[in-house]
Amino acid sequence: MTATLALIGAAAGSYVLRIGFIALIDVERLPGAVQEALRYVGPAVTAAIVVTSLAHGEGRAGLDLSAAQVTGLLAAGLTAWRTGSLLWALGAAMGTFTVVNVLS
Amino acid sequence: MRTLVRERPDHPAPAAPPNPAPAPDAERGSAPAPSATPPTPSAGVRAGLRDMAPMTVAIIPFAIVLGVTIDASVVPDLVGASMAPVLYAGSANFAAISVLDAGGTALTAAFTALVVNARFTMYGAALAHRFRDQPRWFRWLAPWFIIDQTFALSNARAERDPAWFRAYWFAAAGLIGVVFTTMVVAGILLGPIVPSGIGLELTVPALFVALGVTQVKGRPTLAAAVAGASVTALALDLPNGLGLLAGALAGAATGAIARRMS
Numbered sequence: 236m237t238a239t240l241a242l243i244g245a246a247a248g249s250y251v252l253r254i255g256f257i258a259l260i261d262v263e264r265l266p267g268a269v270q271e272a273l274r275y276v277g278p279a280v281t282a283a284i285v286v287t288s289l290a291h292g293e294g295r296a297g298l299d300l301s302a303a304q305v306t307g308l309l310a311a312g313l314t315a316w317r318t319g320s321l322l323w324a325l326g327a328a329m330g331t332f333t334v335v336n337v338l339s
Numbered sequence: 340m341r342t343l344v345r346e347r348p349d350h351p352a353p354a355a356p357p358n359p360a361p362a363p364d365a366e367r368g369s370a371p372a373p374s375a376t377p378p379t380p381s382a383g384v385r386a387g388l389r390d391m392a393p394m395t396v397a398i399i400p401f402a403i404v405l406g407v408t409i410d411a412s413v414v415p416d417l418v419g420a421s422m423a424p425v426l427y428a429g430s431a432n433f434a435a436i437s438v439l440d441a442g443g444t445a446l447t448a449a450f451t452a453l454v455v456n457a458r459f460t461m462y463g464a465a466l467a468h469r470f471r472d473q474p475r476w477f478r479w480l481a482p483w484f485i486i487d488q489t490f491a492l493s494n495a496r497a498e499r500d501p502a503w504f505r506a507y508w509f510a511a512a513g514l515i516g517v518v519f520t521t522m523v524v525a526g527i528l529l530g531p532i533v534p535s536g537i538g539l540e541l542t543v544p545a546l547f548v549a550l551g552v553t554q555v556k557g558r559p560t561l562a563a564a565v566a567g568a569s570v571t572a573l574a575l576d577l578p579n580g581l582g583l584l585a586g587a588l589a590g591a592a593t594g595a596i597a598r599r600m601s
Contacts, residue, residue, distance in 0.1 A: 237445045238418045241435055244449030246426045249456045253482040256464035258475075265464070271598070272591040276465040277494040278560045279567030279590020280458065281551040283583045284487055286571040288543040294576040307541050308548050315549030321393040324549030325542060332541050 307332035378500035387510030394488045395518045397542035402519045406526015412440040416527050423520040431455040462490040472501050484512035563594030
């Protein structure tokens with residue numbers, strides 16, 4: 236029962252967080268500076284997720300990256316820059332990681 | 340294999356109308372034209388599935404690990420499996436289960452999940468303009484599916500036709516939701532079936548690196564990304580994903596400041 240209540244509470248609360256500025260509060264009523272900053276949430280969050288996903292919940296200690304990881308991420312960035320394709324970027328990252336991991 | 344973000348140079352103004360006025364900043368003045376494909380709902384479905392496919396591949400290891408964690412925790416398997424589609428947020432799932440497994444109350448677990456999901460408020464605000472011209476039912480239903488992936492992908496899309504966007508949104512959200520839930524159940528049933536050491540842990544950061552590269556179109560967006568990553572790294576030791584929230588806020592503010600200075 237505890238887990239079920241937690242699930243219901245978390246899901247209902249998360250829905251309110253998600254819907255707040257879409258159906259409940261007009262985002263145009265926010266101060267101009269906030270609306271301006273909202274333009275840059277996308278790149279800021281994307282970069283932030285890169286960092287948190289590398290750390291795997293281990294805090295800053297989790298950012299001790301191997302050479303294979305670094306080169307894999309570089310390959311992903313370069314491939315995305317040249318092709319604009321996420322799938323090619325994913326393939327380049329995994330391939331580079333595997334090769335460098337085997338060689339090192 | 341469609342290119343993703345070439346048609347979208349920067350984040351649109353939240354209050355942008357369906358046919359937005361010329362961009363006020365120089366960055367957006369160089370905006371490539373939207374895709375030449377007619378914005379029909381079927382095209383939206385295809386685009387949503389195509390864009391979300393690599394994201395979906397990337398979250399499979401995460402979903403299986405979540406399933407294994409549920410199986411090993413005090414949370415009943417059925418409730419744990421239900422969390423994937425009902426809560427629709429993997430990180431919050433992990434956080435809630437870890438609290439419950441440590442003996443926490445339902446209230447504590449739910450609150451922890453909400454702290455982890457606090458960023459969705461920001462995503463909703465940033466996406467509000469995409470929902471403004473949508474029917475009421477969509478504005479009430481669609482936000483349920485706001486997660487990192489649906490936000491990042493739809494934020495990178497220039498198409499503004501309401502029917503196209505609805506089709507795109509549900510196709511993308513449906514695909515990742517179905518696959519994620521299936522893989523969580525697989526993790527519960529089959530245990531740790533993913534071999535280690537083959538770089539699967541790199542899939543999510545690699546995809547977001549790629550997405551980030553395609554989002555950076557000028558100094559303000561570059562400043563936002565650098566500040567977002569830097570502050571998140573510095574704040575990683577904060578609990579419950581607050582580091583990500585701090586980084587996102589700092590990055591968005593830095594982008595706005597950089598635009599005013601440029």
